[in-house]
Amino acid sequence: MEVWVRRMGVGKNGDSGLLPDDDFGLILGDGESGLLLAGGESRFTGFLPWQCIVYIWSLEGTAMENGGSWNLLDQAIGPLIEDPYASRSGGSVVLIEDCVETSGAFVLHHLIKRSISPLPPHSSPVLLILVSFARSFSHYDRILRKMGCNVVVQRDNKRFIFLDMRKLECPEAMSDGDGGDTFEGGLVDLYGKIQKAVEVSIVNGGSRSVVIMIDDISLLEVAAKGSSNHVLDFLHYCHTLKTDFGCSLAFLNHEDIYSSTERSNLILQMEYLADVVIKAEPLATGLAKDVHGQLTVMNKRNFDRWKKMSYFHFRVRENNVEYFYPGSRT
Amino acid sequence: MAATKTRSSSFSRNISAASTPQIPGLKCGPNGTIFVSSGIPDLDKILGGGFPLGSLVMVMEDIEAPHHMLLLRNFMSQGLVHNQPLLYASPSREPRAFLGTLPSPVLSKDDKSRDHDLEQEKGLRIAWQYRKYLGENQQNFEGQRDGKPDYCNDFDLRKPLERHFLSNQRIDCFSLEGSPNLDPFRERCSTFLAQLPRYDGNLTSACRIAIQSFYAPQCEYSNTEWEMLSFVRSLKSMVQSSNAVAVLTFPPSLVSSSFSKRLQHLADTLLSVKAIPDEDKELANLLTGYNDMVGLLNVHKVAHFNTQVPVILEATTFSIKLKKRRSLVLECLNQAPIDGSSGTSYATTGSCSGSSKTGTLDF
Numbered sequence: 001m002e003v004w005v006r007r008m009g010v011g012k013n014g015d016s017g018l019l020p021d022d023d024f025g026l027i028l029g030d031g032e033s034g035l036l037l038a039g040g041e042s043r044f045t046g047f048l049p050w051q052c053i054v055y056i057w058s059l060e061g062t063a064m065e066n067g068g069s070w071n072l073l074d075q076a077i078g079p080l081i082e083d084p085y086a087s088r089s090g091g092s093v094v095l096i097e098d099c100v101e102t103s104g105a106f107v108l109h110h111l112i113k114r115s116i117s118p119l120p121p122h123s124s125p126v127l128l129i130l131v132s133f134a135r136s137f138s139h140y141d142r143i144l145r146k147m148g149c150n151v152v153v154q155r156d157n158k159r160f161i162f163l164d165m166r167k168l169e170c171p172e173a174m175s176d177g178d179g180g181d182t183f184e185g186g187l188v189d190l191y192g193k194i195q196k197a198v199e200v201s202i203v204n205g206g207s208r209s210v211v212i213m214i215d216d217i218s219l220l221e222v223a224a225k226g227s228s229n230h231v232l233d234f235l236h237y238c239h240t241l242k243t244d245f246g247c248s249l250a251f252l253n254h255e256d257i258y259s260s261t262e263r264s265n266l267i268l269q270m271e272y273l274a275d276v277v278i279k280a281e282p283l284a285t286g287l288a289k290d291v292h293g294q295l296t297v298m299n300k301r302n303f304d305r306w307k308k309m310s311y312f313h314f315r316v317r318e319n320n321v322e323y324f325y326p327g328s329r330t
Numbered sequence: 331m332a333a334t335k336t337r338s339s340s341f342s343r344n345i346s347a348a349s350t351p352q353i354p355g356l357k358c359g360p361n362g363t364i365f366v367s368s369g370i371p372d373l374d375k376i377l378g379g380g381f382p383l384g385s386l387v388m389v390m391e392d393i394e395a396p397h398h399m400l401l402l403r404n405f406m407s408q409g410l411v412h413n414q415p416l417l418y419a420s421p422s423r424e425p426r427a428f429l430g431t432l433p434s435p436v437l438s439k440d441d442k443s444r445d446h447d448l449e450q451e452k453g454l455r456i457a458w459q460y461r462k463y464l465g466e467n468q469q470n471f472e473g474q475r476d477g478k479p480d481y482c483n484d485f486d487l488r489k490p491l492e493r494h495f496l497s498n499q500r501i502d503c504f505s506l507e508g509s510p511n512l513d514p515f516r517e518r519c520s521t522f523l524a525q526l527p528r529y530d531g532n533l534t535s536a537c538r539i540a541i542q543s544f545y546a547p548q549c550e551y552s553n554t555e556w557e558m559l560s561f562v563r564s565l566k567s568m569v570q571s572s573n574a575v576a577v578l579t580f581p582p583s584l585v586s587s588s589f590s591k592r593l594q595h596l597a598d599t600l601l602s603v604k605a606i607p608d609e610d611k612e613l614a615n616l617l618t619g620y621n622d623m624v625g626l627l628n629v630h631k632v633a634h635f636n637t638q639v640p641v642i643l644e645a646t647t648f649s650i651k652l653k654k655r656r657s658l659v660l661e662c663l664n665q666a667p668i669d670g671s672s673g674t675s676y677a678t679t680g681s682c683s684g685s686s687k688t689g690t691l692d693f
Contacts, residue, residue: 100591100594100595100600100630100631101630101631102640103640105638106638109638136570136571138636139635139636142361142362142636142637143636143637143638146637166567166570167564167567169560169564218592218595219563219596222556222559222560222563222592223560223563225556225557225560226555226556226559254591254592254595256591257588257591257592257595258588260586260587260588260591287642287643287646288642289642292640292642316638316639316640317639318637318638318639321638
């Protein structure tokens, strides 16, 4: 656990710089979540060891590194794979939510491209596992090829694993009194496949960091015949891969399915687990030719290094997506 | 519109260079997709060519009116005219009887006269030396016309389809009523699709699946929503891996809204139809040609395969009209100009109410 201190937003002289002044709050954190011990005046001032009051927000380095080439979306998401400055090599959980009018699949394509395109030389290669319930391999292949990313080559290099789950049907429960084990057959097998791939990759030392993507969760629910408990179990298992191996996870889901009734457990838990929630919505003002919709990115990992909420418009093109702030395009 | 949009990127296929397939009823589209016609020329134009092979088209019904049947009938007839195998399923006890109500294609002679009518109606006189350009334009939309059968026909809704189209066909009918679950129908779909395996190299023909009123309450399985979703999902994956297009109509008001949303997400192309109330004076004032309209068609989603660029249409709502009471025409809505004396529809919308107040205050 690293200890770091930052001054609280309201100081005596009103500025909010990082260097401690005569008044500050103390936050203990592990780089991801901070625990506020004391905020405000001077309760801890006396016995704070000044040597440890060096705080470098772990995401800072990577942002500087990639600087100019990052677009608004990348800046809002922050590093996807891992942050080399953090004590843990933890991944992040990204949840993409879209609706019937605006598809959020392009964010997923962007993340695919970002995770398997070549990284700076010092970083280890990334393994991407894409679990698809919606589209065929050739669909992703054609799209990513236009974006300048060849997934076939990456698949041959064992850096990309495509699991086609379009025909997955979870078997019915054999007997109701027997517990749910037999019911879960399909999802248990699927998790086994993912886990094996992760373990092989990490034990063999081929790729240290793994990204798991699922397109999309609502179809996973259909495959599980609507048993959201089993879907949740599956997602929690996937989440253990994050804590155990530092995998990153990215899920696509459709928000409008859940918005009509009282919010279902599934979407609430997914939003809770997620570090970054990306919402794709149509423009509130209606249909437009040059603006395809708006993105709201909520990054829960950030205290203040980046803005927690980002909001911008986008326009999808064949080979890239343009992101811009509202009103900055004519 | 949609086609020109996708062509603007440097990475898309040059459509004019791509060889048109020799099989009648199929047309190459952008991004390696192949279209079949919906049976309504205007709808094909709106969707950028038609329904792409491997797509699942959903039509949301208006439960008070049978407008979805218009789309379904034309879709089925067009397939039969092109000799494409057809699987039709409906909740009625005797689905084959529905085939008798399919419309017949307008003969080419009539077709010409219709084009002539159109020109006259436009009230546009074109000098003879420009007439050939006009013809070229139409050629682009309606495909090859000389010798080969048309990609898309006009259908005469009053004339039933001729017998020979119905007799020498591989037409499969299935009644959704009576079976306790969807497994038999799933079996039927997979055997039907298995007769046409997908060869990417040499495409032989396409087949069509039409499912009418999938969620009708007379079906026994209609209370097991997850099973129906699971069926639609497996139908989608079956269709995706074969040369088929499936059109499925369902009444969205009969299912819970979250399931309706799930279905809408499953659709590649999503349309909805709505009837127009008979005596809606306000709407009649607002829209020109209101008396000819039989309904409204909404395009919610257009299939985009092998690309991430969404198709943005010029308009999403179209009026369904019957031209000369027989052929189906879709038109953009035209708002009538509102004259000062009778046009109260805008002034009453609340935001403008201030202006009337200033009139009474009389500063």
